[in-house]
Amino acid sequence: MLNSSKLLFVTMMVGGTILTVSSDNMLGMWMGLEINMISFIPLISKSNNQMASESGMIYFLVQSMGSILLLIMILSNSLIMVSSNFTNLLIINLIIFSMMIKLGAPPFHFWFPNMMQKMNWMNSFILMTWQKLAPLSILSKFMNNNMIMMLTMMAVIVGAIGGLNQTSLQKIMAYSSINHLGWMFMAMKFSDQLWMIYLLLYSIMVAIMVMVFNYYSMFMINQIMMNSLSLSESGLMGMSMLSLGGLPPFIGFLPKWMVIQMMMNSELYSVIIIMIMMSLLTLFYYIRVISTMLMINSSSHKWNSMKTNNFFMNKMLTINLILPLISLVNY
Secondary structure, three states: OOHHHHHHHHHHHHHHHHHHHHOOOOOOOOOOOHHHHHHHHHHHHHOHHHHHHHHHHHHHHHHHHHHHHHHHHHHHHHHHHOHHHHHHHHHHHHHHEEEEEHHHOOOOOOOHHHHOOOOOOHHHHHHHHHHHHHHHHHHHHHOOOHHHHHHHHHHHHHHHHHHHOOOEHHHHHHHHHHHHHHHHHHOOOOOOOHHHHHHHHHHHHHHHHHHHHHOOOOOEEEHHHHHHOOHHHHHHHHHHHHHHHOOOOOOOOHHHHHHHHHHHHOOHHHHHHHHHHHHHHHHHHHHHHHHHHHHOOOOOOOOOOOOOOOOHHHHHHHHHOOOHHHHHHHH
């Protein structure tokens, strides 16, 4: 049976984001953000448990702070009669800070992992992917080079170090999302198309992982071992995690490869080194998740005896190993 209220809220959420992305004035963008926020809250808190209610309240308070700051800056900009360069710079920086609050980007990231831990996997997926689109589209209109460098460094470092000591899979995915956000900020420096392609490929990789975690109801690292996955399932799950970490030759390396190529053309070598080193740290905590699963499980099941759908597992394999084919086409 189709849940009509859920369909309504999802449609409003998508419509709010489209309104923000397609608006040519700031009030329209603000209105789209508000519609998006007010339709996502019922989706979070539809469960009758305390955790869902808490996450809905956290999301409302944080997003309201970002929206208030954005609205004040929009109104201040129109009310200032004598516009100086300093005033314009201050307003632009505060608009950027308001979008960072909404994205959960460092140093305003503390709500993001805690909220992720209180939600189910489907809502977490929406928060990590679709809910980033509208704030990122606004950020791309206001970012300058100095601000991009600062935000990129903060995001990749916090995302890499924050996930090292976590046992919750949702918190690991949250810090991974913060790290990828830094790469998207850097992609903004070069073109809008680049960060949109990065977000699209990142969303595909996250979707694969979320489907697996949701299917097996995995929320903590030790639950991976309790599910006694077959060798083929463990291998494909490990492959998806390494792809999310950006390890060649998996598809997750493609967006990072594009960003690195653009940075090398701009001679940003020191920044590239820091970003790649932080990516290695994220790979460390992905490998920590999958290492016990791959090493301890010595049973070897046949492909046709897997609990999950063969078609779905084959799609995972195809998506993750498509990068060598793309490379051959490019050459």
